[in-house]
Amino acid sequence: MTTTLQKPRAAHAVHRKIVSKLITFGGLFNRAMTLGVRGLVIDAEERVLLVRHTYVPGFYLPGGGVERGETMLQALARELQEEGGVHLLGAPALHGVYLNRRVSARDHVALYVVRHFHHEGPRAPDREIAEAAFFPLASLPPDATPATRARIAEVLDGEPVSPYW
Secondary structure: OOOOOHHHHHHHHHHHHHHHHHHHHHHHHHOOOEEEEEEEEEOOOOEEEEEEEOOOOOEEOOEEEOOOOOOHHHHHHHHHHHHHOEEEOOOOEEEEEEEOOOOOOOEEEEEEEEOOEEEOOOOOOOOOEEEEEEEEHHHOOOOEOHHHHHHHHHHHHOOOOOOEO
16 A cells, blocks of 8 residues: 555655756766876886877876776776786775876876786887886986876875875
8 A cells, every 4th residue: 555655755766866867967067077097017126117108298107098888997907008018917006096187177097006917028119109118216217297206206205195196
């Protein structure tokens, strides 16, 4: 038997669900954000993997955008393999999530520390990656980006973690 109290509650629940979906859908236009991942890949000799792209100056930590339907870890594994010939052998540690104001007020980057991996060896340049190599901390390329240097210092030197990329 359905009481008059149950009908308003059921209608209210449906109404809440519809409103919630509308707010979420509207947020795609008003608060859409982009999400990327980067990997601080550290080898047994405490060297870090950096990449130089063909389309922007400087050396960066390998990484890229998280595609629709992809988890951050899936994106990280894909980007590390594509850009540096690195295959994850264990779970990387999430170091932090940063707001990348240089790109937009809605761009976020998740940084993972990767210590358990297999490296295929030197990577041939292609249309996207001009160079990918491991560098000793004491001799990072002079044009390693400030954000790259800051993330390395946070992880390996204990510098304070910034909320910004």
